[in-house]
Amino acid sequence: MFLKQYIQDIWGAIKSLATGMKRTGYYFTHHKEIITQQYPDNRDTLLLPERFKGEVVMTHDENNEHACTGCTACELACPNATIKIITKFDVDAETGKKKKAIDTFVYHLELCTMCNLCVEACPTGAIKMAQTFEHSVFDRSQLTKKLNKPGSKVRAGVE
Amino acid sequence: MWSLSNIAANIDQWLNANMSPTWALIVEMLIAGVAVIGLFAALGLVLVIMERKVSAWIQIRLGPNRVGPKGMLQSLADTLKLLVKEGMTPGGADKLLFNVAPFVAMIVAMLLLAPIAFAKDFQLWDLNIGVLYISAVSSISVISILMAGWASNNKYSLLGAMRSGAQIVSYELSAGLAVLAIVVLTGSLRISDIIQAQENGWWLFKGHIPVIIAFIIFIIAVTAETNRAPFDLAEAESELTAGFHTEYSGMKFALFFLAEYVNVFIVCAIGATLFLGGWMPFHIGNWHAFNGVMDWIPSSVWFFGKTFFLIFVIMWFRWTFPRLRIDQLLNLEWKYLLPISMFNLLLVTLIAIMGWHF
Known part of the structure; x- marks a missing residue:
């Protein structure tokens, strides 16, 4: 009985090893199907996976309007102080009421870990992850970015 | 007809005609030494x-493809880089042992090249105990690993070296027993006799299933002896950074690296010699036309073809199987390979005594 189990063990081991070698042998003989990207050569036709995260950007529509209300939910969600939101008070021209609005959305790319928590936290979908990744610069200060475009304002009806 | 043995014979004649026999012998030894070093360098680059x-x-990648045509000069560029790097010796290291260890590894690999027949009648030293010599000298290689691990004064190196010691001591046994199967069938320890006995067919085909089992055990055991994955516990990048050669840099590191690849070549050459007929061409029974075509291919091509096929199989293992744990490694040897190869040796002896092989 012991001997039967012993031989069965050896047979099972050899069979599973052969299965693995058959798989890798198939890959070796069919090396036309390459899964890696030949990056600097195919910059124009680069195919990035859908969930690849490169940097945080704020989406602006054709009227230079964004959806950021300055609620600072993203700033609170960020684990390492990558985002800093500076707010201001706009005065409404008709009613004369003061209204909180975003002045500058500061984004420190050099601190960002691409964890996606800010995008998850945003209640209005104002920011998203872009797929750009060639971020190297000669001066570190260039990595501190201002995400809202100059002269942009919040889109009507978002709040 | 140009062949390696003809070239060697011509050089021997020319030297003996122009100088005294003593000087001819000294010059021949020098030529052999230079040829061995040249073979080492070429093997390192190619492997x-x-x-x-x-x-x-x-792994469905392209691999190196920048330096030279299709990336074929990559290893040459890497060697140049290693040559110009500084060979550091750590402060707390045992200086003498640390610096000698890579050369011990190299010298063992060089000594092992002596009895290997590279082509018909082309062998450095056809000694009458060739197989015994190989198994004796190849076990010295563990000394260099233990020296490197001990002298580095580093816990990772020491752990790697101790694992390697346990591993090589155990796997020498089943490799030796697998080699003994062929020695029993041939009745000689001389490499040229073993090759000559395979003139009418390789032992792998002549010896029935027991020799095939011995061949499989031999391949597993030598993969473990050369410290290659799935038995690379001695260097285990993910556990011990680089094991016994963690502290080595520059050319001293390159010597360990080179010794590993030359050892792989040597064990594959021995496997090809014992089981696949060395430089003997492939013959099928009475197919005279087929056998004639096979004879036309030079013997050195046969030898290197078989050796590189076995090297490819060992590389195939490395990139397919996950690494074993130390207890699994010793279980495999003492509970499976050793009992099987002992029983197998009895079967082979029975076959040899009864003359059941072809």
Whole structure:
């Protein structure tokens, strides 16, 4: 009985090893199907996976309007102080009421870990992850970015 | 007809005609030494690029493709880089042992090349105990690993070296028993006799199933002896950074690296000699036309073809199987390979005594 189990063990081991070698042998003989990207050569036709995260950007529509209300939910969600939101008070021209609005959305790319928590936290979908990744610069200060475009304002009806 | 043995004989004649026999012998030894070093350098370059390409193709990548045509000069560029690097010796290290260890590894690999027949009548030293010599000298290689691990004054190096010691001491046994199967069938320890006995067919085909089992055990055991994956516990990158050669840099590191690849070549050459007929061409029974075509291919091509096929198989193992744990490694040897190879040796002896082999 012991001997039967012993031989069965050896047979099972050899069979599973052969299965693995058959798989890798198939890959070796069919090396036309390459899964890696030949990056600097195919910059124009680069195919990035859908969930690849490169940097945080704020989406602006054709009227230079964004959806950021300055609620600072993203700033609170960020684990390492990558985002800093500076707010201001706009005065409404008709009613004369003061209204909180975003002045500058500061984004420190050099601190960002691409964890996606800010995008998850945003209640209005104002920011998203872009797929750009060639971020190297000669001066570190260039990595501190201002995400809202100059002269942009919040889109009507978002709040 | 140009062949390696003809070239060697011509050089021997020319030297003996122009100088005294003593000087001729000294010059021949020098030529052999230079040839061995040249073979080492060439093997290192070829095997490193071969390993990188095989691993890339198995993992559906392209591999090195920048330096030279199709990346074939990559290993040459890497060697140049290693040559100009500084060979550091750590402060707390045992200086003498630390610096001697890589050369011990190299010298063992060089000594092992002596009895290998590279082509018909082309062998450095056809001594009458060739197989015993190989198994004796190859076990010295563990000394260099233990020296490197001990002298580095580093816990990772020491752990790697101790694992390697346990591993090589155990796997020497089943490798030796697998080799004994062929020695029993041939009745001689001389490499040229073993090759001559396979003139009418390789032992792998003549010896029935027991020799096939011995061949499989031999391949597993030598993979473990040369410290290659799935038995690379001595260097285990993910656990011990680089094991016994963690502290080595520059050319001293390169010597360990080179010794590993030359050892792989040597064990594959021994496997090809014992089981696949060395430089003997492939013959099928009475197919005279087929056998004639096979004879036309030079014997050195047969030898290197078989050896490189076995090297490819060992590389294939490396890029397919996950690494074993130390207890699994010793279980495999003492509970499976050793009992099987002992029983198998009895079967082979029975076959040899009764003359059941072809």
